[in-house]
Amino acid sequence: MKRTLLATLLLLVLPFGAVAEEPAPLPAPPELPPQVESGEVLEPEVTIIESDKGTVQEYRINGRLYMVKITPVAGPPYYLLDNDGDGTLDVRQEAHPGKIAIPQWVLFSW
Template identity: 55%
Template sequence: MPRKRTRIISLAACGVLLLSGALHAQPEGSGLEPVQAPPPIPGLQSGNTLEPEVTITHSKKKVFQEYRINGRLYAVKIIPKDGAPYYFIDLDGDGTLETREYFLIPVNQWVLFSW
């Protein structure tokens, strides 16, 4: 019986301590001002496209897919007849398509899912 009583008293004391901390977390009249609502998100302008433009060019041994946004080339996917497809990608936006030879540590990349 005394053991059960001490457990109830200790649980009640923990509850009182937790509630007292919540009451003093932010004193009343701390000088904070309410935050204004953010401005509305601007709509899409008529000249901008969100989806890439894909140009597909066929040759005897390869298929080239060029990806552009607003007329700027940012990636090329090359699909050879024999072998796996590979990419040239403009990683830093300077207009130069990088290949793996520019990287210090080459990382193998495969497309796992596509839809």
């Protein structure tokens, strides 16, 4: 009985002895890199082309065409979007409420 009690007390005291040791000092943090200044234009470049059939607005960022808005003389305007970035413009389906257009922003590019 005494051995069991002694072993239990010893097991309870050992973790506190390990905590009492001082941890190794942490290394100094590295220097921060200089702030990156981007020459990238945040607003899209819009080219408006008017003709007798209607108006075409081309939206580009960094010279890359990502959306076209077509406004015919007769009828509602519609959009052509590059949804997946492959360079192919797809028709925006606003008539189908079941399909949700998820915003897709480019956070990083190389």
